[in-house]
Amino acid sequence: MRVDTASKMQRIDAQVLIPGRGSPITNGTLIFCEKKITFVGEKSKLPTKYQEISPIEVPILMPGLWDCHVHLCGSARYSLGDVASTHMVVAGARCAREVVAMLNAGFTSVRELASYGVQLATVIDEGWLPGPNIYSSVSILSTTSGHGNVRGIPLDVLWRKIENGTPLYLCDGVNECIKGVRVQIRKGAKVIKLAASGGIVREGDDVFAQQFSDKELAAIVDEASRNNLLVAAHCHANKAILAAIKAGCRTIEHATLIEDDAIQLMVEKDVLLIATRGIVKFGAEQPEIAVREHCKINKQHAEGYRKAVKAGVRIAIGTDMLLNSFKLPWGYGMNGVELKSAVEAGMTPLQAIEAATANGPASLGPKAVNSGLLKEGFDADFIGLDKNPLEDIEILGDAKNIIHVWKGGKLFKTNGQPIGFLN
Numbered sequence: 001m002r003v004d005t006a007s008k009m010q011r012i013d014a015q016v017l018i019p020g021r022g023s024p025i026t027n028g029t030l031i032f033c034e035k036k037i038t039f040v041g042e043k044s045k046l047p048t049k050y051q052e053i054s055p056i057e058v059p060i061l062m063p064g065l066w067d068c069h070v071h072l073c074g075s076a077r078y079s080l081g082d083v084a085s086t087h088m089v090v091a092g093a094r095c096a097r098e099v100v101a102m103l104n105a106g107f108t109s110v111r112e113l114a115s116y117g118v119q120l121a122t123v124i125d126e127g128w129l130p131g132p133n134i135y136s137s138v139s140i141l142s143t144t145s146g147h148g149n150v151r152g153i154p155l156d157v158l159w160r161k162i163e164n165g166t167p168l169y170l171c172d173g174v175n176e177c178i179k180g181v182r183v184q185i186r187k188g189a190k191v192i193k194l195a196a197s198g199g200i201v202r203e204g205d206d207v208f209a210q211q212f213s214d215k216e217l218a219a220i221v222d223e224a225s226r227n228n229l230l231v232a233a234h235c236h237a238n239k240a241i242l243a244a245i246k247a248g249c250r251t252i253e254h255a256t257l258i259e260d261d262a263i264q265l266m267v268e269k270d271v272l273l274i275a276t277r278g279i280v281k282f283g284a285e286q287p288e289i290a291v292r293e294h295c296k297i298n299k300q301h302a303e304g305y306r307k308a309v310k311a312g313v314r315i316a317i318g319t320d321m322l323l324n325s326f327k328l329p330w331g332y333g334m335n336g337v338e339l340k341s342a343v344e345a346g347m348t349p350l351q352a353i354e355a356a357t358a359n360g361p362a363s364l365g366p367k368a369v370n371s372g373l374l375k376e377g378f379d380a381d382f383i384g385l386d387k388n389p390l391e392d393i394e395i396l397g398d399a400k401n402i403i404h405v406w407k408g409g410k411l412f413k414t415n416g417q418p419i420g421f422l423n
Contacts, residue, residue, distance in 0.1 A: 009033050010409075011053040013043055014061035016388060020357040020373040024350075024390065030061060032380040035409045040374045058384030058404055062353065063372050064108025064132075065383070065396070066360025067335045069232075069253055069274045069318025072098060072134075073115035073167060076324055081150045084158065084166045088116070094324045095120055099131030101333030104419040105399040108381040108407045109133040109371055111191060111318070111363050113232060113253070114140035114148075114167045118188040130412050130420050133371075133381075135364055137193035137232065138184045139169040141177065141220060146170075146211040147195035147234060174219040177212070181223040190367050192224040196233040196249070197240035200256070200283075200297065207257070207297075210240040217247035230365025232274075236297075238262050245271055250365050253318070256280065256297050258304040266313045272362055274318035275305045277341035282330040302345070309346040316363050317342065317356035336396035339389075349393045356396075380409035386416070 010032055017028025019040065031039040031050050039050060074091025075082045099120055102110060110117075110132045117136030124131040139162075142148025148168040150158055162168055171180035181192055196212055198205040212220070224231045225248065233244035236256040244252060245265050251272040255262070266273060284298035309315065319338045323331065330337075342352040361368040370378045384404030389395045396402075405413035413419050 009038070009050065009053055011050060011055040012061055012382075012384070013055040013057045014384070015059050016061075016390075017374060018060065018062035018350075018353060018390070019375065020063040021354050028061065029055065030374055030382070032406075032409055035380050037374065037376055037378050037380055039376060056384075056404070058386075060385040060388050061374070061382060062385070062389075063357040063374055063383075064381035064405070064407060065106045065336065065356050066109045066111070066317065066363075066372055067102065067107050067319050067321070067338075067356075068111040068251075068316045068360055068363040069113055069276055069320050070102075070110045070332075070335075071115040071320070071322045072112055072117050072120055073322065074324055075322060080148070080168070081152045083115070084150050084153060084161050084168065088165060091116060092119070096123075096129055098321075098324065098332035099124065099129065099134075100420045101331075101399070102335060103130055103132050103405060103407065103412060104402070105333045105335055106383040106385075106396070106402040106405055107132050107335050108383070108405065109135070109360060109369075111232075111360075112136040113191070113193045113234075114138070116167065132407070133369075135190040135367070136188070137191045138187045138189045139167045139193075140234065141169050141171055141180045141184075141192070141194040143195075143211045143216075144170045144172050147197070147199045147205055172216075174215055177216045177219045178223045181220055181227070181229075185227055185229070189229065191232055191364055192220065192229050193232045193234065193253075194220055194244075194249075196235045196244040197237040199234070200236060200280075207236045208239075209237060210243050212243075214243055214247065217243060217249070221248035228366040230363070230367070232363070245269060251316075251363050254280075254301075254320070255304060255308070256301045258308065260307065263304075263308050263311050263313060266308070267311055270314060272359070273308055273313050273315045274363065275301075275308070275315065275341075275345070276318050276320035276338075277301065277305055277345065278330070278338045279320040279322075281341065305341075305345040309342075314359065314362070315342070315347075315355045316359040317352070318363075333399050334397060336398070337394075339393050339396050343393050349390045352393055353389065353396075381407050
């Protein structure tokens with residue numbers, strides 16, 4: 001039976017088309033059929049077979065944005081203890097709003113690094129809830145004394161919570177680390193995440209320490225690699241960054257205290273940096289919510305990020321969104337604010353957009369998808385804007401400027417009307 005694909009073709013004309021990588025196209029046009037892009041180029045060069053398709057017209061067209069470091073855990077406090085103690089039904093209800101908020105802000109894909117992303121992806125893929133494509137690590141692998149261990153909860157109680165679905169996993173020694181990777185794979189992980197160093201806001205958690213041994217790190221990376229999965233390393237301390245890179249981790253998260261030797265090694269090995277700069281800046285400005293530790297490392301983080309950009313480290317955008325709150329000036333749907341931080345670190349607006357689009361799939365390593373570019377054969381994930389972010393990158397931090405959102409060829413947001421129950 002012959003399928004009439006011509007009737008399924010759709011066209012978008014843009015005054016400026018930003019492809020994600022490469023120069024913008026003035027008076028550009030894009031053709032897509034169902035979930036895939038079939039043509040991108042100047043409107044004057046549009047093939048005859050597409051010229052009769054009635055277009056949707058937008059001022060600016062660009063790929064859907066990627067946030068390569070978010071958490072969908074439904075936590076009301078900046079605390080792993082709160083993550084572990086929040087009932088999963090409550091967490092899911094809170095997260096339902098957050099995934100819609102991110103799609104409404106133009107984020108069509110997110111890499112979710114330890115929380116309930118796998119479960120939320122199931123609901124989104126079934127069509128019950130609008131939201132981005134979610135690629136999850138399921139849990140964060142941590143040593144028993146490390147970043148993922150909630151010290152306020154007795155260890156036996158914490159393990160019961162872990163077994164019941166709390167997105168933490170404790171492992172010590174090579175064999176336990178290998179099993180930890182396999183457990184995440186069994187639960188549907190698309191990437192593996194580990195805590196190579198301590199965290200910033202955890203009592204008793206040494207931010208300067210390397211927590212997994214070199215042998216444990218190597219075992220995690222080897223097991224993940226054999227299963228075609230990339231390993232993302234939560235790292236603040238420079239020595240933890242070095243150890244993670246040497247073990248084969250392909251993305252470094254935060255890199256808060258990074259130094260010149262680690263920057264050089266990232267360049268040499270083409271390791272991707274997700275700096276999550278915005279959450280550190282926010283924490284430094286909000287001491288009343290018990291993140292005063294951010295104040296201590298804010299300047300170092302800013303300088304390290306600038307050095308990494310100048311040295312040519314490959315960068316993808318990530319926010320470390322974690323906190324569910326209507327009262328704070330930083331939350332889901334404001335993910336695009338992170339691009340301003342990238343420009344402050346020395347990127348041009350076009351480079352920042354590339355970090356938030358074309359570089360996003362690289363954060364999945366072997367599981368990378370054809371996304372993040374306006375290019376023939378790529379996924380039909382793109383957004384229309386009423387203003388040009390190349391002239392003002394802050395435009396991407398306000399969802400009101402995102403007037404259209406397509407994901408998988410489906411139009412979720414049109415004419416600036418908020419998606420779903422956001423209005």
